[in-house]
Each structure stands twice: as structure tokens, then as C-alpha cells.
Amino acid sequence: MEALSPHAILAAIVDSSDDAIISKTLDGTVTSWNAAAERLFGYTADEMIGRNIAVLAPPGREAEMPSILARLKQGERVSHFETLRRHKDGHTLEISLTVSPLRDADGNLIGASKIARDISQHRRSERQISFLMQEVDHRAKNALAVVQSILRLTRADSVDDFVALVEGRISALAAIHSQVASRQWVGTDMDSLAHISFDPFDPSGARVTRSGPQTVLGPQASQALGLALYELAGNAARYGALNHPDGHVDLSWQSDDNALSVNWREWGLHDIRPPMRKGFGLTVCQLLLAGQLGGRLDFDWQEGGLALGISLPRANLMN
Numbered sequence: 459m460e461a462l463s464p465h466a467i468l469a470a471i472v473d474s475s476d477d478a479i480i481s482k483t484l485d486g487t488v489t490s491w492n493a494a495a496e497r498l499f500g501y502t503a504d505e506m507i508g509r510n511i512a513v514l515a516p517p518g519r520e521a522e523m524p525s526i527l528a529r530l531k532q533g534e535r536v537s538h539f540e541t542l543r544r545h546k547d548g549h550t551l552e553i554s555l556t557v558s559p560l561r562d563a564d565g566n567l568i569g570a571s572k573i574a575r576d577i578s579q580h581r582r583s584e585r586q587i588s589f590l591m592q593e594v595d596h597r598a599k600n601a602l603a604v605v606q607s608i609l610r611l612t613r614a615d616s617v618d619d620f621v622a623l624v625e626g627r628i629s630a631l632a633a634i635h636s637q638v639a640s641r642q643w644v645g646t647d648m649d650s651l652a653h654i655s656f657d658p659f660d661p662s663g664a665r666v667t668r669s670g671p672q673t674v675l676g677p678q679a680s681q682a683l684g685l686a687l688y689e690l691a692g693n694a695a696r697y698g699a700l701n702h703p704d705g706h707v708d709l710s711w712q713s714d715d716n717a718l719s720v721n722w723r724e725w726g727l728h729d730i731r732p733p734m735r736k737g738f739g740l741t742v743c744q745l746l747l748a749g750q751l752g753g754r755l756d757f758d759w760q761e762g763g764l765a766l767g768i769s770l771p772r773a774n775l776m777n
Contacts, residue, residue, distance in 0.1 A: 482511050511572075536556065540554050627689075670710050743766075
């Protein structure tokens with residue numbers, strides 16, 4: 459078998475490389491274009507050889523090529539230069555370039571060889587990680603602010619009662635955050651929020667009726683509405699329908715293009731009187747639903763228990 463020449467071996471290595479390897483003259487005319495360059499930029503070798511490399515420069519990047527050439531003429535090698543280039547179909551690529559001078563046998567600069575690597579996916583991953591870090595930071599600060607409010611507003615007759623109330627509220631907050639995180643921070647749905655709210659007080663679900671279409675809320679709206687429903691369920695367990703053997707809670711919701719309507723109705727009680735003042739639970743509902751989400755709350759103390767209508771603007775629910 460005839461041995462391959464060094465030139466043939468080098469050509470085979472270049473052609474099989476996963477990186478785009480291109481050579482060009484000093485005026486930018488392409489003289490070689492390997493298979494990886496075809497895959498990266500979309501142009502075949504026949505389309506690019508003899509053509510000026512400037513066709514790859516997107517608007518605003520045209521001045522980079524003369525600048526790189528000037529550095530090559532000074533004997534420099536340009537390593538890992540991150541920039542943008544344009545694919546044949548017009549979309550922009552994020553690439554890393556390494557450019558080396560090409561010299562003839564007498565040492566005269568005659569052109570340049572260029573290795574280009576697509577780093578678009580790597581940069582997208584970095585941006586996603588940065589976004590998630592900012593999101594986690596924002597969520598953590600938001601959660602701590604909610605915890606501060608819980609500690610500040612919770613009232614109890616004893617230390618043990620205070621601890622139990624605070625632990626329950628923070629557990630509900632943690633459960634909501636877990637739901638939101640499990641869905642890549644896009645939010646959660648009404649049925650999941652209802653389960654989180656009622657499970658601590660009615661684990662069997664026998665005394666609660668839930669009904670409504672699949673409705674997804676954004677992270678902020680999920681937290682606000684989830685905590686409000688938890689407070690309503692806690693109030694029902696301490697003072698209302700879930701504290702009475704014949705009591706029951708109906709929770710239903712409907713959504714249209716303008717608003718999410720949530721209806722809470724307790725029944726099975728007798729001789730119900732409106733409270734003399736709003737406690738923590740109803741205060742929190744007002745702060746979260748009206749203050750944060752711009753909603754409207756209509757309280758109606760009926761004979762059988764509390765009836766509450768909540769209307770939340772659709773525009774505020776995907777935050």
C-alpha cells in the first residue's frame with residue numbers, strides 16, 4: 459500500500475475535523491473550506507471558494523475582519539475570539555474564532571487559516587443559567603419578604619400556638635414554591651393550589667368540593683392565591699365549616715379572557731355572624747389578592763357560613 463503524503467494526511471485531518479477550518483488570502487478570498495464549515499455556515503465549498511469571507515459578517519461586524527488582518531500582519535495569532543457570523547439562511551451564529559497567519563516558504567504573509575467553532579448552544583446555556591440564578595435570587599427575596607410578613611402579622615394566645623401557625627404558613631409557602639419549581643418556574647395550576655391549601659386541614663378531601671377548568675397561573679400569582687386559599691382553609695378549620703361535623707366547603711373557579719373568578723362557599727353552619735374585625739387570614743387575602751394581583755373580593759356572611767367571590771384580572775395572573 460502506498461504511503462500517504464504529509465499533504466494528503468493533513469487534508470484528511472482537516473476534512474474530518476468537527477471544527478470549521480477555512481483558509482483565505484490577505485484580501486479575504488476563501489481558498490479552502492472543509493466539510494465542517496459547510497455544516498456550520500450552510501455554504502458548500504463550491505459556493506465559497508473564490509468568494510470573499512466578508513459574506514459571513516452580519517451587519518455591524520464588518521470592521522472585525524480588517525482588524526484581525528492587521529493583527530496577523532504584525533505576526534499575531536488571534537485566539538478564541540468570540541463574535542457573530544451569519545449562516546447562509548440568514549440566522550446569526552455565535553462562534554469562537556482562532557486565526558493564524560499563513561506564510562510562504564520565504565516567510566512572507568500570504569493569508570490566514572481560520573478555525574471556527576459554534577458556541578451558540580453554550581452561550582444559550584450560560585444565559586439560561588444566569589436567568590435562573592436571577593430568578594432564584596428574586597424568588598428567595600420574595601419568599602423571605604413573605605416570611606417576614608407572616609411573622610409580623612401572626613397573632614396567637616401562646617408561644618406554641620404561634621409556632622404552629624407560623625410553621626403551617628411557611629409549609630404552605632414551601633409547598634407552593636416546590637410546585638412552581640417542578641414546572642421550571644412557569645407557575646402552577648388552580649387544582650394543585652387547592653390541594654396545597656386544603657390537605658393540612660382535610661387530608662381525606664371528604665369535606666371539600668373542588669371544581670373548575672385547567673387554569674395555569676404564573677409564579678407570583680400562584681404564591682399570592684395559594685397563600686390566600688391556605689388562609690381561608692385555615693380559618694374554616696379553626697372557626698368555620700371545617701370546624702363543624704356537618705360543615706363543608708365548595709371551591710370553584712371559572713376563567714375567561716378578562717378575569718379568573720374564584721368562588722368560596724362554606725355551608726352546614728348555623729347562626730353565623732360576621733366577625734367584629736378582620737383577622738390575619740382575611741387581612742392576608744386582602745393584601746395578596748387586592749394589593750398584589752389587583753383583584754376584587756366580595757365577602758358575604760350567609761347563615762350557613764362564609765361566601766366569598768374573588769375576581770382577578772387575567773393580565774396579572776401570569777406574572
